Amino acid sequence: MNLFWRCSFIIFSSTIYFEGGDGGTVRTSTSITASTGSSVDLTCTYTVGSGESVYSGLIVWQAKITGTSDYETFATFSPPGGGNNSFTTTNSAMNLKDRAELLKVTSEGSGTYRAVMRILEVQCLDEKEYQCSVTFIYLNLGPQTKNAVTSLTVQAPAEQPYDVPVAEPSNIEENMKINLFCTANVGKPPGKIKWWRFSDQIYAPFLVAESSEIPVVQPGVCAYNVTFSIQPLVTKDDDQSVWRCSVDNKLLTSLHDQDKPNQETARINVFCTHSIHLLWKIPKAFLFLVVY
Incomplete structure (x- = not known):
């Protein structure tokens, strides 16, 4: 018991x-x-x-x-x-x-x-x-x-692009496509890279394109590098223009998009192409030969 x-x-x-x-x-x-x-x-x-x-x-x-x-x-x-x-x-x-x-x-x-x-x-x-x-x-x-x-x-803010962009080729003619490259840490949550064109005598910039790549977020990782390139067709109106690459994510709220961390090209020179017209008269005939 x-x-x-x-x-x-x-x-x-x-x-x-x-x-x-x-x-x-x-x-x-x-x-x-x-x-x-x-x-x-x-x-x-x-x-x-x-x-x-x-x-x-x-x-x-x-x-x-x-x-x-x-x-x-x-x-x-x-x-x-x-x-x-x-x-x-x-x-x-x-x-x-x-x-x-x-x-x-x-x-x-x-x-x-x-x-x-x-x-x-x-x-x-x-x-x-x-x-x-x-x-x-x-x-x-x-x-x-x-x-x-x-x-x-x-979270981490986006950072200034790594390098100053350079337009390629260096000798630019109207109606030619140029290459522009930009690489930057878009932060966490990942943001976007945007390309802007600042034309001579025009104050407001024009948004040319923005990146669509969204990196996959990994635990404990705050830096996400993205490269975004564009190939715009330039005209004579783009002479003396500046092309800016800016970076944005949700943590950068105090500035306009174009003024967020950025790098920009030097002013580009766009050379005009001209046709030379030569008029030849054929003797003793009412014919003219035009050569371009």
């Missing part, structure tokens, strides 16, 4: 251990978006229920290891009055510690607290999943760990 009660108690206790602890909760934003060079907060909000405790080192931020389903801890936090926050020695911590700070855990009232890791200068390599993990200690039940996951997406 004693053995029966002993076995029943062990089974009952085990069930409580794994199913207990419904009071403690952990929350964070589902997703966060930031731009390279900006700052961003990873905020973990946790609530401690009745009969629960959270101790120093049991509040952690973790980063997902690329190519795996595993997470590694890069920072540990202490509840108010419980000690100092600190970075660990993992690879994720080494990537962050010189450009991030761990804010003191603050109380929001009603048993709710916030643990914040602030990245002061976001880099593309920060794009990954992060997990806040809090271990709650329950009276007579032992520890229970609860997690919340967020995903950080990093």
